[in-house]
Ligand SMILES: [Zn+2]
C-alpha cells in the first residue's frame with residue numbers, strides 16, 4: 001500500500017493517509033486537505049504536503065529492534081565464546097535488508113511508504129537537515 005505519514009499542517013496532529021492517485025490528501029482528524037499529490041511520477045520532486053523539493057531515503061527499520069538484537073548477541077558472548085556476536089549481527093543485517101526503503105521529506109518530515117525510492121536519493125545528510133531545522 002502506498003501511504004504518507006505526516007503532521008497535518010492545520011491541526012498539527014500526525015496522521016497516515018493512503019495515496020491512491022493524484023488527488024487531495026485529507027487529514028483524518030480535522031478533514032481538511034493536508035496536501036495534494038500532483039503525479040505519481042513526480043512525487044519525489046515536490047513533497048505533497050509542503051512542496052519541498054528535497055528528500056532522503058531511509059530503511060523503514062526500527063533501530064531500537066536492531067540495537068536489541070545486537071545487545072542480546074553481546075549478552076550471550078560469554079556463553080557462546082563470542083560466536084553469538086557475528087551470528088546476531090548477521091540476523092540484524094538480514095532483517096535490515098528485508099525492510100523496505102521509505103522516502104522522507106527534509107522539510108516537513110513526511111514519510112512516504114510503498115513507493116520505490118528513486119536511486120538518486122541519498123540517506124539523511126546532516127548539513128541539509130540543518131537547513132530545514134527551523135521549519136520543524
Ligand atoms: Zn488535521
Ligand SMILES: [Zn+2]
Pocket residue numbers: 047048049050051052105106107108109110
Ligand atoms: Zn514535506
